[in-house]
Amino acid sequence: MSQTLLQVKDLKVAYGGIHAVKGINLEIKQGELVALIGANGAGKTTTLKTLIGMVKPSDGEIMFNGKSTAKLHAYDYVRHGLVLVPEGRGIFSRLTVEENLQMGAYVRDDKAEVAADLERVYGLFPRLKERYKQLAGTLSGGEQQMVAIGRAMMSRPKLLLLDEPSMGLAPIIVQKIFEIIRMIAAEGVTMLLVEQNAKLALQTANRGYVMESGHVTLADSAANLLANEAIQKAYLGE
Amino acid sequence: MDIFLQQIINGLVVGSIYALIALGYTMVYGIMQLINFAHGEIVMIGAMVTITCINLLIGAGINLPGPLLLLAGLLMAIPVSMLLGFAIERIAYRPLRRAPRLAPLITAIGVSIVLQQAAMLIWGRNYRPFPAILPTEVHDFFGAAITDLQVAIVVLALLLMGGLFFLIERTKLGRAMRATSQNPEVAGLMGVNINTIISMTFMIGSALGAMAGVMVAANYDQAHAYMGSLIGLKAFTAAVLGGIGNLAGAVVGGILLGLIESMCAGYLSSSYKDVFAFVVLIGVLVFRPSGLLGERVADRA
Numbered sequence: 001m002s003q004t005l006l007q008v009k010d011l012k013v014a015y016g017g018i019h020a021v022k023g024i025n026l027e028i029k030q031g032e033l034v035a036l037i038g039a040n041g042a043g044k045t046t047t048l049k050t051l052i053g054m055v056k057p058s059d060g061e062i063m064f065n066g067k068s069t070a071k072l073h074a075y076d077y078v079r080h081g082l083v084l085v086p087e088g089r090g091i092f093s094r095l096t097v098e099e100n101l102q103m104g105a106y107v108r109d110d111k112a113e114v115a116a117d118l119e120r121v122y123g124l125f126p127r128l129k130e131r132y133k134q135l136a137g138t139l140s141g142g143e144q145q146m147v148a149i150g151r152a153m154m155s156r157p158k159l160l161l162l163d164e165p166s167m168g169l170a171p172i173i174v175q176k177i178f179e180i181i182r183m184i185a186a187e188g189v190t191m192l193l194v195e196q197n198a199k200l201a202l203q204t205a206n207r208g209y210v211m212e213s214g215h216v217t218l219a220d221s222a223a224n225l226l227a228n229e230a231i232q233k234a235y236l237g238e
Numbered sequence: 239m240d241i242f243l244q245q246i247i248n249g250l251v252v253g254s255i256y257a258l259i260a261l262g263y264t265m266v267y268g269i270m271q272l273i274n275f276a277h278g279e280i281v282m283i284g285a286m287v288t289i290t291c292i293n294l295l296i297g298a299g300i301n302l303p304g305p306l307l308l309l310a311g312l313l314m315a316i317p318v319s320m321l322l323g324f325a326i327e328r329i330a331y332r333p334l335r336r337a338p339r340l341a342p343l344i345t346a347i348g349v350s351i352v353l354q355q356a357a358m359l360i361w362g363r364n365y366r367p368f369p370a371i372l373p374t375e376v377h378d379f380f381g382a383a384i385t386d387l388q389v390a391i392v393v394l395a396l397l398l399m400g401g402l403f404f405l406i407e408r409t410k411l412g413r414a415m416r417a418t419s420q421n422p423e424v425a426g427l428m429g430v431n432i433n434t435i436i437s438m439t440f441m442i443g444s445a446l447g448a449m450a451g452v453m454v455a456a457n458y459d460q461a462h463a464y465m466g467s468l469i470g471l472k473a474f475t476a477a478v479l480g481g482i483g484n485l486a487g488a489v490v491g492g493i494l495l496g497l498i499e500s501m502c503a504g505y506l507s508s509s510y511k512d513v514f515a516f517v518v519l520i521g522v523l524v525f526r527p528s529g530l531l532g533e534r535v536a537d538r539a
Contacts, residue, residue, distance in 0.1 A: 075429050090421060090424035094416070095413070103413060103414070106429045106430055
């Protein structure tokens with residue numbers, strides 16, 4: 001039985017007077033790829049931002065690796081292995097591709113291993129190796145997403161949070177990004193994937209949560225969710 | 239005497255001082271989009287502390303060669319300025335980090351006035367002569383006059399700029415500073431402590447400012463509690479001319495402004511040389527508000 005990596009209990013988040021998350025429970029075990037799906041404004045991104053400390057919860061508890069994250073600073077999370085690939089990619093556009101990747105290893109001191117990880121990321125994304133000296137802002141959207149994911153990999157995440165990795169990308173590029181997500185999962189990295197493209201997310205994940213206006217309304221295996229008629233109608237467009 | 243060459247030399251000397259100060263403005267602006275109007279006062283305090291320190295050493299009967307006395311003064315002034323820069327950010331700007339942009343700007347002007355008045359209480363309202371400890375020998379350079387001090391100012395300024403560029407472009411700290419200036423929130427996700435980066439930025443800028451202040455005082459043989467306003471405003475002009483937020487722009491803008499000023503002083507009227515600097519500022523703001531090097535790579539986010 002693999003151990004629980006992330007446990008969220010009765011999490012509530014309110015900001016600007018709006019209750020974006022109204023008491024949700026999540027659990028992610030070591031090695032799982034979990035999808036969090038739902039409509040626009042359901043509270044998915046807020047949930048991720050709270051998990052990574054960019055937003056403070058108004059109530060509830062987040063346990064990562066058996067410890068509460070309540071007292072961590074925003075810049076501490078990456079040291080504990082909790083890493084977010086933000087919505088809209090958040091690359092440093094006036095840094096080169098390689099400098100972006102090196103920023104992912106900012107908290108690491110083991111130079112030799114960082115260099116090895118850089119080669120590993122270039123192995124995953126040969127495209128980035130070709131363009132390592134180019135300013136990241138001049139890359140295409142798909143390449144920028146590769147930079148964002150590669151940068152996150154450079155910090156050796158224990159739990160990788162992905163916020164809408166398919167956003168704004170052409171379908172063929174989306175397929176490619178999801179291929180990479182599967183490869184990373186195969187390496188044993190635990191992931192929580194927030195996606196509008198529910199079908200693709202559920203086809204990739206082991207398990208899924210469905211969020212609706214601040215609540216988790218369903219939690220099941222990805223296969224069961226894909227087969228669920230209500231889900232098909234609401235999110236899969238069938 | 240060759241006026242043209244002479245004015246080029248004078249312009250380069252003053253210009254490299256402007257450039258050092260402009261770097262302080264542009265670094266802070268790059269990281270937090272704030273014009274730190276108190277930066278000119280840091281420059282002034284750097285000069286004042288150095289002069290006081292040298293006079294104390296001379297008064298105590300310590301007989302060192304001039305350059306060593308100057309070095310001792312600088313070793314005192316640089317940490318004082320860095321500490322001051324750190325404290326200003328901590329006390330005056332950090333509480334306003336999330337406030338509308340006008341609030342820290344007004345605070346900056348307030349801090350500048352406070353520092354000016356404090357300097358007047360400490361050092362009085364009179365001009366302080368720069369101690370005569372440096373060689374004043376004038377060399378002939380293709381018909382123009384040049385002193386060791388002028389050569390030293392330009393060489394030291396170039397070395398400092400080179401050092402800064404190395405720090406920003408080639409070190410981990412510099413990379414984190416650039417990342418923070420582009421996207422502080424994501425830099426935080428990478429484990430960068432933004433507060434540390436901002437403090438470092440203020441301290442590095444202040445150290446450069448203090449050295450520039452000593453250069454100004456040595457070059458004009460005097461310092462004054464009010465000297466920070468004019469030199470600060472000119473260096474700010476230089477930063478805007480080059481494109482604020484851009485380090486290379488600050489260097490180009492500083493040297494260009496120094497040259498423009500000294501050419502105007504040489505060929506038009508030296509009593510109006512300050513006016514020319516601000517004509518340049520107005521001209522840039524009207525015709526090219528982003529500055530000479532102020533263009534940015536398109537963000538395709």
